[in-house]
Amino acid sequence: MNKQDHIRNFSIIAHIDHGKTTLTDRILEITRAIPQREMRDRYLDKMDLEQEKGITIKLQPIRTEYKRSTADQNQNFILNLIDTPGHVDFSYEVSRSLAACEGAILLVDLSQGVQAQTLSHFQTAKKLGLALIPVINKIDLNLNSSAEQQLISLGFKKEEIIKTSGKTGQGIEELLESIVKKIPPPSGSPQKPLRGLVFDSYYDDHQGVVLLVKIVDGDIRFQKQSFPRLKLMANDTSFVPLEIGYLKANLQPQPRLTTGEVGYLATGLKNIKLGAVGDTITKSEVKKEKLKITALPGYQKIKPRVFAGLYPAEAQNINNLKEALSKLSLNDASLTFTPESSPILGSGFRIGCLGQFHLEIIRERLEREFSLSVISTAPTVPYRVIKKDKEVITITSVSNLPPPDQIESIHEPWIKAVIISPHQYLGKVMRVCQISRGKLQSTDILGQENSQQLKLTCLLPLNELFENFFQRLKSATSGFASFDYELLDYRRSDIVKLDFLINRQVIEPLSLLLPRTKAVQKAQEGVHKLKKLLPHQQFAVPIQAAVNGRIIARTDLKAIKKDVTAKLYGGDRTRKDKLLQKQKKGKKRLKRFGKIKLPLNLFPRFLRHQ
Structure with a gap:
């Protein structure tokens, strides 16, 4: 066997909280990838956010070695493991990981069985033609479960299902044996010209753009006191690597990366947009026309599904915010941002991402990693607006909606949702879909006829995901339901713009696009919430909500009562009346010309309620 035959590139794919990261820890422990004194729980979760929230946000590769002993020989296998996220908002990270692998471990929790994300990742891996190893995890729980039957219903044989415990380490050796037997080695050719797939990247202040690559064909080696000049084919950018190496516990510099290996390239490039x-x-000096070098398939560009405005809490930090977003977008291809401005919040950016949780993670990373305090506006989905002159525009901000008299129709994105739930909650799940303007398409049994799990397919508007859909689903099923979705198409809807006015001034960052049927309820809830959040003024403040300019809800914030007669002791009654009359005139004038300074924490507190 040559070195390439001893390489195994694989990912672990699973629904969130099925023990994927814990299983990874045991693999690293048994293969001694990490020194014992440095080993800790959730080792590959590098971010503080990942450790605190207990979930994986970013794909994370690591190289380890498995020493396999048989009756007649000892063999060393190189295992390149790519840990992947489980949350639905980061499913794009999973597809990127799988494209750099020849196989994957399909992990299922014994107590929960096959869930929505399990099915989604399974289908992605099958489309890519990867070798799959079915694994049931958490067998230390000793529960009766239908997980095995559910895996068999996906086409696996009973004898190929491996049972493990990430907690105790049971079954890990059997799993490692299965990896080297069932997952094929990389198929590229060392004799062909160099081609490497960039599956992730990040920015380092000293080494510039650092690319994580899989060498598909050829190799990169240190010769004549330097590395060869390389080229990124998409943008025709050339560079000489400062350093190359393996992705072990720490970056491990090497003189060579060869076919099938996964490693890193420190490019030295300072333009963070170049590391796509x-x-x-x-190799730069190779004429691709002459040798017919074709670019690798790469990845389908993913479109953001959710948009929101991000503004620095302090206006002077606008350039710092731009630089921070640029660095985050380098290794998060789903994150986009464009400049925008608000008369209230000043200059900021309209960012696009994959979901509400993704938006929350971006906001927290800006605060933790870049020390930036930011204000976020209400998230919205992209709407297609057909104007009366037949022009079709896509809007990602409420402020870009044309006037009502110019609009012929508004179309919103719909999704195909897959819900996995115990059968006894069928009625409640159907009710949640109905409340969310959804349409139930089908109901299937997952596994054998007596299985306790149902798979429901439902069509609903994407915007409903921000109306506590998942929270309602979890509540209706006592936390047992799981959920995954894919974008379907755009459908015509009766969408209106809901504005909130404070002292008769529209507060644009609070504006929403929503179905007309929900406008009155949202308006009433919103004005009463604002009344609780706003500080009292020296004059009465009207708080209103309007749809297309028509007021549909109102409440008033009462003025602060100040006793202007407190200093008077006795005397003529007319003295008190004069002071009270003067106060009344002053408040009337303030009501007409007074300005309200809105506290910055008003926006996040109001949006949390919404």
């Missing part, structure tokens, strides 16, 4: 994920690396 999905690009192909080749």
Whole structure:
């Protein structure tokens, strides 16, 4: 066997909280990838956010070695493991990981069985033609479960299902044996010209853009006192690597990366836009026309599903915010941002991401990693607006909605949702879908006829995901339901713009696009919430909600009562009346010309309620 035959590139794919990261810890422990004194729980979760929230946000590769002993020989296998996220908002990270692998471990929790994300990742891996190893995890729980039957219903044989415990380490050796037997080695050719797939990247202040690559063909080696000049084919950018190496516990510099290996390239490039994920690396001096070097398939560009405005709490930090977003977008291809401005919040950016949780993570990373305090506006989905002159525009901000008299129709994105739930909650799940303007398409049994799990397919508007859909679903099923979705198409809807006015001034960052049927309820809830959040003024403040300019809800914030007669002791009554009359005139004038300074924490507190 040559070195390439001893390489195994694989990912672990699973629904969130099925023990994927704990299983990874045991693999690293048994293969001694990490020194014992440095080993800790959730080792590959590098971010503080990942450790605190107990979930994986970013894909994380690591190289380890498995020493396999048989009756006649000892063999060393190189295992390149890519840990993947489980949350639905980060499913794009999973597809990127799988594209750099020849196989994957399909992990299922014994107590929960096959869930929505399990099915989604399974289908993605099958489309890519990867070798799959079915694994039931958490067998230390000793529960009766239908997980095995559910895996069999997906096409696996009973004898190929491995049972493990990430907690105790049971079954890990059997799993490692299965990895080297069932997952094929990389199929590239060392004799062909260099081609490497960029599956992730990040920015380092000293080494510039650092690319994580899989060498598909050829190799990169240190010769004549330097590395060869390389080229990124998509943007025709050339560079000489400062350093190359393996992705072990720490970056481990090496003189060579060869076919099938996964490693890193420190490019030295300072322009963070050049390290595009999905690009192909080749040697700069090779004429691709002559040798017919074609770029690797790369990745389908993913479109953001959710948009929101992000503004620095302090206006002077606008350039710092731009630089921070640029660095985050380098290794998060789903994050987009464009400049925008607000008369109330000043200059900021309209960002696009994959979901509400993704938006929350971006906001927290800006605060933790870049020390930036930011204000976020209400998230919205992209709407297609057909104007009366037949022009079709896509809007990602409420402020870009044309006037009502110019609009012929508004179309909103719909999704196909897959819900996995115990059968006894069928009625409640159907009710949640109905409340969310959904349409139930089908109901299937997952596994055998007596299985306790149902798979429901439902169509509903994407915007409903921000109306506590998942929270309602979890509540209706006592926390047992799981959920995954894919974008379907755009459908015509009766969408209106809901504005909130404070002292008769529209507060644009609080504006919403929503179905007309929900406008009155949202308006009433919103004005009463604002009344609780706003500080009292020296004059009465009207708080209103309007749809297309028509007021549909109102409440008033009463003025602060100040006793202007407190200093008077006795005397003529007319003295008190004069002071009270003067106060009344002053408040009337303030009501007409007074300005209200809105506290910055008003926006996040109001949006949390909404």
